[in-house]
Every structure is written in structure tokens, then in C-alpha cells.
Amino acid sequence: MAQDRISVALVGFEEANSESLAAALTQKNQYGVVEVPKQLSAINGQALSLSAANDLILFRTEAGDLTDIDALEKIRGNASGKAQIAAVTDASASLEVAQKLTQAGADYVFPDTLGPEELVAQLQKRFVAERPQLAELKPARHAQILTVARARGGAGGTTFAVNLADALLDRRGTFKKKSTNRVAILDLDLQFGKVAGFLDVPTRDGLYQMAEDKVIPDKVFLEQSMSEAANGVRILSAPSQFAPLEAITSAQINAILTALSSDFDYVIVDVPMALVNWVAPIMTMSDKLYIVTDSAVPSIHQARRLIEFYTEDAPSLPIEIVINNEKKPLVRGRHHVEAAKVLERPLDIWLPQDVPTARAAIDRGVPLNEVSKRSPLTRAIRQVAKTVIQTQKSHATQMNA
Ligand SMILES: Nc1ncnc2c1ncn2[C@@H]1O[C@H](COP(=O)(O)OP(=O)(O)OP(=O)(O)O)[C@@H](O)[C@H]1O
Ligand SMILES: [Mg+2]
Incomplete structure (x- = not known):
């Protein structure tokens, strides 16, 4: 049923990656997906609405891109945004980069070497299994x-x-x-x-x-x-x-x-x-x-x-x-x-x-x-x-x- 779905916004992935991720997610029937081809920092105000309208924002960022880190902090600073946020970044990124992303408000940081299926499996494990209260966080979807x-x-x-x-x-x-x-x-x-x-x-x-x-x-x-x-x-x-x-x-x-x-x-x-x-x-x-x-x-x-x-x-x-x-x-x-x-x-x-x-x-x-x-x-x-x-x-x- 649509109302049980977890809505995921895919932000800033290259087209082919975005498509294969969307396919891997929708195959699981548990997810509804929106694809936003722009970088997190480039969507400014929209990011806040995305965070209000979705359960999860999964965004691609180049290691050390400070503009994305800034944007992330802004989304987190906005109390009404309810979405969980996960970053996908270069596998070569240093621990410091991962820490920066987490400090700025990313709930999870994943390396870009994970294929779409593996990434979805990780999300399932952490995001879905560990957060049974998710249903309560979502707006009372009803219609x-x-x-x-x-x-x-x-x-x-x-x-x-x-x-x-x-x-x-x-x-x-x-x-x-x-x-x-x-x-x-x-x-x-x-x-x-x-x-x-x-x-x-x-x-x-x-x-x-x-x-x-x-x-x-x-x-x-x-x-x-x-x-x-x-x-x-x-x-x-x-x-x-x-x-x-x-x-x-x-x-x-x-x-x-x-x-x-x-x-x-x-x-x-x-x-x-x-x-x-x-x-x-x-x-x-x-x-x-x-x-x-x-x-x-x-x-x-x-x-x-x-x-x-x-x-x-x-x-x-x-x-x-x-x-x-x-x-x-x-x-x-x-x-x-x-x-x-x-x-x-x-x-x-x-x-x-x-x-x-x-x-x-x-x-x-x-x-x-x-x-x-x-x-x-x-x-x-x-x-x-x-x-x-x-x-x-x-x-x-x-x-x-
Ligand atoms: N069962 C019906 N009996 C008689 N007239 C009908 C019936 N269904 C539709 N019509 C008439 O056919 C015309 C086209 O109907 P309608 O506008 O609902 O179609 P549509 O598929 O939405 O068309 P459009 O492609 O313009 O959006 C209207 O004038 C409508 O009154
Ligand atoms: Mg019509």
C-alpha cells in the first residue's frame, strides 16, 4: 500500500547512478522515490521542503565539499525537517570528512563503492530495521x-x-x-x-x-x-x-x-x-x-x-x-x-x-x-x-x- 511506503529523495547523483539506485529501491516495494539531479547545496530552500516531505534524503557529495556540508547544517537547523539524512561520498574520503558530515547532521555516511543493491541493503538494515518508530514520524498518510x-x-x-x-x-x-x-x-x-x-x-x-x-x-x-x-x-x-x-x-x-x-x-x-x-x-x-x-x-x-x-x-x-x-x-x-x-x-x-x-x-x-x-x-x-x-x-x- 502506498501509505506504508518510505519516501526517499535521491539528491545529486549522476543520472545513471540515480536511476539504478531508484530501481533498486522501488524493487523493494517498500519505497517511493524522487530523484533530484542537483547537488544538495544547489537546491537551497527546496532542501527544506524535501526534508519535510520525505523520510530519507540520500545525497551524493564529493569528499570535502564544504557547500554541501553547509547546506546539510541548514537543513538540520530547521526543526520541521523530519527526514533522516544519509550521505554517499568517495570511498577514499578521510575519516575527518566522514566526521564533518556526521557533525553537520548526516545520520549515515556510505562509501560510493557500494553498488545500488548493497546500498539499499545497508539502508534496509540501518534505516528500516533500527527505526521501527519510523511509522510514527511520518505524517498521518491517509488518503x-x-x-x-x-x-x-x-x-x-x-x-x-x-x-x-x-x-x-x-x-x-x-x-x-x-x-x-x-x-x-x-x-x-x-x-x-x-x-x-x-x-x-x-x-x-x-x-x-x-x-x-x-x-x-x-x-x-x-x-x-x-x-x-x-x-x-x-x-x-x-x-x-x-x-x-x-x-x-x-x-x-x-x-x-x-x-x-x-x-x-x-x-x-x-x-x-x-x-x-x-x-x-x-x-x-x-x-x-x-x-x-x-x-x-x-x-x-x-x-x-x-x-x-x-x-x-x-x-x-x-x-x-x-x-x-x-x-x-x-x-x-x-x-x-x-x-x-x-x-x-x-x-x-x-x-x-x-x-x-x-x-x-x-x-x-x-x-x-x-x-x-x-x-x-x-x-x-x-x-x-x-x-x-x-x-x-x-x-x-x-x-x-
Ligand atoms: N458515457 C458517456 N456517455 C455520453 N457522453 C460521454 C460519456 N463519457 C464521456 N462523455 C462525453 O465525452 C466527452 C469527452 O469526455 P471527457 O472530457 O470526460 O473525456 P477525456 O478522456 O477526459 O477527454 P480529454 O482528452 O479531452 O481530456 C465529453 O463531452 C463527455 O460529456
Ligand atoms: Mg480530460
Whole structure:
């Protein structure tokens, strides 16, 4: 489960080393990883946020680099930084260098002759085994992160995301006014995202500012950047201005998801179709990925390619296929059987087509449920939400048993 993961920031490693370390860590399923290619001393203020958002900062430093030692002292001087810090330095470094690093606040110092597997084994031994209290140090991670991707433009990803969020509120009581759950939507389809429009809230440019200013977002940023829809779902919208996708970093995405997950019960993420690096932290932190598609052959093949890309860093991420604009067939056609084979998973979720309801919902800027509670489309999405809520409840019961 994502919430049990230990988040590690890899700072200042050469690209190849960073990649092999990240691979060795994520293979252990126990870790979520962000990679920051710059040196510790070069990321200044961001280091503090990294220290707040992660459990461990593992940084590469050249023996005797005083600027890194300075930066380390600054991070340590900041009381809110909770991360453990480990340095990797030249094997030839003197004892004095190791001492300096420790004095400046490194919890561990490792020689760079350790291969990625050995290094991870060392971390496991010291960091994980010796610190069972780690779970208490971490912020109360809580939310289920449900990510929605689509196999082609217009497949219905946003419709599913917005209405799943609405249904997950699980409203009870007189006139169903009281929500059981706190739900957020994060619209990371930065260039074309329409979540705000679907729920008639103004777009905010927080994500654009974050990309521009290269800051690691914190709770204050989120409070200022989110809007609330009439149903109570909170939205971090895609910006109205054109934001270049490469401007966003994995560290930023990791920080947003970490912050949101301690404030909400469910976080729905609408992801772009673009194959960007920062998809990796989304997938490693997600509890489930829905791929919305139709059952036409090209869409299914595209879905398959996407699954391969998305699961590269998150091999055990549960994925569910959502066939949109088709009601569940009584007898599956041959192309359905073929599609399930290509995707190597059953076609479990079917959303029937209902153009008048979908159209009216968009025009009015309200969830499908406001237009028609009984529409088969509304019901199908409500059923998905029910399954999510029930599965989580039974998981929680098992954990407490
Ligand atoms: N089951 C459905 N029945 C009828 N209309 C639908 C259905 N699902 C989606 N639509 C309509 O199809 C259009 C595209 O849907 P939506 O914006 O959700 O897709 P998307 O995959 O997010 O697209 P984009 O690539 O633009 O992000 C919208 O007008 C929506 O109302
Ligand atoms: Mg969309």
C-alpha cells in the first residue's frame, strides 16, 4: 500500500547512478522515490521542503565539499525537517570528512563503492530495521490515491474522475447533504485539463506558479491554490495559462500528493496522456490506476502501451480497465475477449453511453448525479465508488483484527 511506503529523495547523483539506485529501491516495494539531479547545496530552500516531505534524503557529495556540508547544517537547523539524512561520498574520503558530515547532521555516511543493491541493503538494515518508530514520524498518510488515465483523447477520463470523486463523498442524512468522506481532485492534465469547468469552479494558477517559481509546494500553497466545488469536492485545477509539462518536477508532484494525502480520504488524479517523467511518483504513490478507454482495437493497444509505461516504476500497481460508452454486455463479443487478452486483465468496469445526461452535466457544471440519479451512467460510476469504499473498509477491518 502506498501509505506504508518510505519516501526517499535521491539528491545529486549522476543520472545513471540515480536511476539504478531508484530501481533498486522501488524493487523493494517498500519505497517511493524522487530523484533530484542537483547537488544538495544547489537546491537551497527546496532542501527544506524535501526534508519535510520525505523520510530519507540520500545525497551524493564529493569528499570535502564544504557547500554541501553547509547546506546539510541548514537543513538540520530547521526543526520541521523530519527526514533522516544519509550521505554517499568517495570511498577514499578521510575519516575527518566522514566526521564533518556526521557533525553537520548526516545520520549515515556510505562509501560510493557500494553498488545500488548493497546500498539499499545497508539502508534496509540501518534505516528500516533500527527505526521501527519510523511509522510514527511520518505524517498521518491517509488518503487512497486513485489515478485516472485515458487511452485516447475524449475517452471519458475526466467524466469518470469528476463523477467518481462526487460519488466517493458518500453523502448521507437528510437530503444527502452530509459527506462521509473528504475528496480532492488533482488535475494534472496541465495543458488541457477541464476538471474545473466540469464542476463550475474558477481555474486557479497555482500549478503554473509552482512550475514557474520552481518551488516545492507545501500545505499553504495547497490551501491557496485549491477551490471547492458546490458538492464539496476540492480541486487543484490545471492552470488557465499554458504550462510547459517539463517544467514540473517529480519532487513537486511527490510533495503535492504527500500533502493532499494527509488531508483527504480520497485523492483522484487526472493525468495527462503525455509520457512525462513526473508520472513515476504519481504511479508509485497511487493505490489504483483506472484506464478509461473504448473497446476498439487501436484504443486497446494504446491502453496496453500506456500500462507498460506507467508500471515501469510501479510494477505492483493495481490497474482496472474502464470501458466507457458501452454497457456491460450479457455475452462478451470476440473483440472483448481479445481486448482482455491484450491487456492481460479482465474488463471489469463498463460505463454505458448517456449523451443527454453527460451533456447536461457539462453544460450546467454539475456532476451527473445532479442531472440524473437514475441514469445507468451515474449508477455505474456510483457502483465503482461503492466498491472502492467497501474494499477499503474491509482492508481496514483486516488490519485492525
Ligand atoms: N458515457 C458517456 N456517455 C455520453 N457522453 C460521454 C460519456 N463519457 C464521456 N462523455 C462525453 O465525452 C466527452 C469527452 O469526455 P471527457 O472530457 O470526460 O473525456 P477525456 O478522456 O477526459 O477527454 P480529454 O482528452 O479531452 O481530456 C465529453 O463531452 C463527455 O460529456
Ligand atoms: Mg480530460
